[in-house]
Amino acid sequence: DIQMTQSPSSLAASVGDRVTLTCRASQPIQTYLNWYQWKPGQAPKLLVYAATSLQGGVPSRFRGSGSGTDFTLTISSLQPEDFATYYCQQANSPPLTFGGGTKVEIK
């Protein structure tokens, strides 16, 4: 199985901050990488697919980048509704696997 490692596991930031989340695959996965946002009690939300493509309706402050084994999700200006846990997921080959998540908390 392809292992996905996210860092940091949590971070504290303020509204307006630029935040960068990192995801690393245990082997190259081209751009078969997706990012999701999770909030307690809500349905998870797809933010970015194919490493860089923004899902419809997702604000442009979210940006995905990377290929191969190293990927990032950048939030250019953190908004109150962005405090959540973010997961990366590889779709290169089954079984699909997720990272351990990065929890973005209010500073």
Added chain:
Amino acid sequence: QVHLQESGPGLARPSETLSLTCTVSGDSVNGYYWNWIRQSPGKGLEWMGYIYYSGRGTYNPSLRSRLTMSVDRSMNQVSLKVNSVTAADTAVYFCARGNRANFNHYFMDVWGIGTTVTVSS
């Protein structure tokens, strides 16, 4: 707007078969993949597998021997059965719609809010 709603027993007894249903509203099950993912404190997020609307499934090898997924196109529902459950199957279970774009990139674009299952005697 597409909406997914998982439903299940809440509590399952060890060694029994767990049955979960995902009801799809706002769109048809046709043309899509239907995934099951679970989240437990010990194992994080685990993709269990998906079933195509036509009935062809791809399962996580770690669970394959205990899983059955099916699609009921007339009811617009997707089902999951897990055999011989143990405490390790205690988790929140999510269904999610799978889709493809951009040269066959696969992603899960619509999710339910999940249903909690506790396995205990």
